[in-house]
Amino acid sequence: MPVDIKAKLIEKKELIPGIFKFSVNAKEIVQTAKPGHFIEIRVNDDIEPFLRRPISIHNMDINSGKLEFIFQVKGKGTEILSKKKVGDLIDIIGPLGNGTFKYEKYENIAIIGGGIGVFPLYELAKNAKNDGKKVYTYLGFRNKDLVVLEEEFTNVSTSLTLTTDDGSYSQKGFAIDFLKKDIEDGKIDSIFACGPLPMLKAVRNLAIEKGIPCQISLEERMGCGLGVCLGCAVKTANSPEEAPQYVHVCKAGPVFDAGYVEI
């Protein structure tokens, strides 16, 4: 059940220019949150900017109540958020969503992320690794300057494949090509993905082609984040164009079985 809290900012770090990691005290949220859940942040007490900002949960520590989230400064809201100082209180609602990453019944899981979509995959990888799963992680970035969290993911993965589109760092190419090879080698029994839409589409198609269960975390413009306004709609894959059925990213998601939704 979501709660609305004022969480104290205890640590703040700019990972690369424009991308911030915030650590906050959020015991009430951490107690019930699962990998894949998200939070909604009100960046000030004003009516401008108006809406809350939905942000994924990156990492949690149940013992200390620490919650970490990473965001990119993209507009007014995230700009204001990035200026918060250690000690400031941040208005957060969470955990939100009902669709979370469900990895428990698999043993050899592939985690694939692209760009800023890699953030919520960390909590998943960490949990799965702790539960004794084999965690094959594939992270793709456009170039060397945009690579983040390499060490963190190395620590929670059985193996980490890091790619850059232009080859300026680590492997050249797309993360999905490396995933594909490992699937063909029989190493993978499930796929968990978050990233830009073209990547998610490719992963979804690959999973369907190879007959491997796949869960994807989606983004959509949100109003309330609670399932009330019905703004963040995504069409179900089996409903026809002329009679579309919609589910909502904030309520049914943000994580969906890849075959369930049309992306």
Next chain:
Amino acid sequence: MNTKINFAGIEMKNPVTVASGTFGYGREYSDFFDLGELGGIITKGTSLKPRSGNKPPRVCETASGMLNSIGLQNPGVEYFAQNDLPFLKKFDTAIIVNACGSSIDEYVDLCKILNTLDIDGVELNLSCPNVKAGCMAFGNTYDGVKQVTSAVRKVLDKPLIVKLTPNVTDIASIAKAVEDAGADGVSLINTLLGMKIDIDKQKPVLANNTGGLSGPAIKPVAVRMVYQVAQAVNIPILGMGGIVNGDDAIEFMLAGAKAISIGAGNFIDPYTSVNTVKGIESYMNRHKIEDINDIVGKVKMN
């Protein structure tokens, strides 16, 4: 101190309700507070049959507000009666169902069913700007409003409120149509039709191109319209449009609203509605007002 009101025959413990489409059927916000603290709940727009709504993107943020083009996605009245109404009945608050349709027959058939349910009233939605048929198509002329409202009045014994669109030249004349057709109250304003363009894609942000603007951005327009309607009709007004606190609510009441609704304000803070109740009480204390009914329409014009 008295905050109780009787709105169009509906007893409410305070004048604060939540606006249709911004509160679902109450479940989500019941995680945060006792819904019984509210004067009333106006449900998500509900139709005779389920509706799937518009293509996404359906919402976007704008200056001090937001645009939406949900397209009345809802599970239909049958589902509501079986699943949502029993839940809402657990709370000590008035339940008003926002009713929408694509034709007069559909409005009538829907209201025949609503008349049999254990609800306190109906808010007839003649103002949704995001659907092709019905709604605002009826709501923007005197004749259209009178026709639908009269037809529904014949089958509905419960209190009938009609929700008006601001996307008209003379909202007072539309409100008059509601009164002439025998409705018990009016609610206003629904959203203002707007558009936002993504300048990089050179396309509208919303898939439906246009959507309804809500939030504090529209509040001055709403206050003005509430005032105008208050001069034109004798039935009570449910005022809304950008209210986020008690002071905003008082503004609407001074302009002539007997009750108010919190709309998009629910999204920025789940407690906006209950805090508005407290804000009204605090205003009453500050101004030594014994009965909230005493301030309705009491604005002193220059």
